[in-house]
Amino acid sequence: xxxxxxxxxxxxxxxxxxxxxxxxxxxxxxxxxxxxxxxxxxxxxxxxxxxxxxxxxxxxxxxxxxxxxxxxxxxxxxxxxxxxxxxxxxxxxxxxxxxxxxxxxxxxxxxxxxxx
Amino acid sequence: xxxxxxxxxxxxxxxxxxxxxxxxxxxxxxxxxxxxxxxxxxxxxxxxxxxxxxxxxxxxxxxxxxxxxxxxxxxxxxxxxxxxxxxxxxxxxxxxxxxxxxxxxxx
Numbered sequence: 001x002x003x004x005x006x007x008x009x010x011x012x013x014x015x016x017x018x019x020x021x022x023x024x025x026x027x028x029x030x031x032x033x034x035x036x037x038x039x040x041x042x043x044x045x046x047x048x049x050x051x052x053x054x055x056x057x058x059x060x061x062x063x064x065x066x067x068x069x070x071x072x073x074x075x076x077x078x079x080x081x082x083x084x085x086x087x088x089x090x091x092x093x094x095x096x097x098x099x100x101x102x103x104x105x106x107x108x109x110x111x112x113x114x115x116x
Numbered sequence: 117x118x119x120x121x122x123x124x125x126x127x128x129x130x131x132x133x134x135x136x137x138x139x140x141x142x143x144x145x146x147x148x149x150x151x152x153x154x155x156x157x158x159x160x161x162x163x164x165x166x167x168x169x170x171x172x173x174x175x176x177x178x179x180x181x182x183x184x185x186x187x188x189x190x191x192x193x194x195x196x197x198x199x200x201x202x203x204x205x206x207x208x209x210x211x212x213x214x215x216x217x218x219x220x221x222x223x
Contacts, residue, residue, distance in 0.1 A: 099118075102205070
């Protein structure tokens with residue numbers, strides 16, 4: 001059974017960098033697409049970006065601030081979002097998908113609050 | 117960029133009702149559309165992918181249809197467990213966008 005678990009700082013100061021890690025268990029991180037999605041409190045879902053086979057694709061609205069990377073030795077992938085503001089306060093989810101088949105596995109989500 | 121517009125934003129229905137949610141894309145996305153169900157405090161759950169393929173384990177009362185720019189999610193007979201928010205998501209050309217969501221409430 002594939003499981004994903006987000007971890008990282010729950011409180012980040014404005015202008016600093018948000019860093020999260022998604023640990024994958026029950027399966028290899030190779031040969032799949034791995035995404036980050038976020039959801040501001042009470043709002044809808046926003047795709048941040050994904051990584052697949054070393055290539056990354058980002059939401060253009062966030063591209064200048066986002067970096068997604070993978071560590072196959074630890075079966076983890078990570079998100080860094082720089083220069084955060086209060087607008088980046090959200091629950092951040094990691095998810096797995098295969099080509100053309102939607103996001104079938106999700107982490108439980110982690111709330112990140114941007115505040116001084 | 118591709119915009120996804122869902123309607124309605126909120127839907128009030130009773131157990132046993134047939135429910136239809138519509139999702140429109142601002143340009144053609146072929147069949148590259150998924151539907152998700154989300155309950156408060158939980159991660160979204162994949163229901164349908166490639167516009168009409170039912171994810172394993174999802175009840176058959178859920179169905180999806182459409183292609184190009186117009187898509188629908190239908191729940192044939194609404195059950196108590198189905199009261200939730202539903203999102204469509206397009207995945208075309210390495211660009212993923214969610215609709216704004218449709219909340220299905222108890223009437």
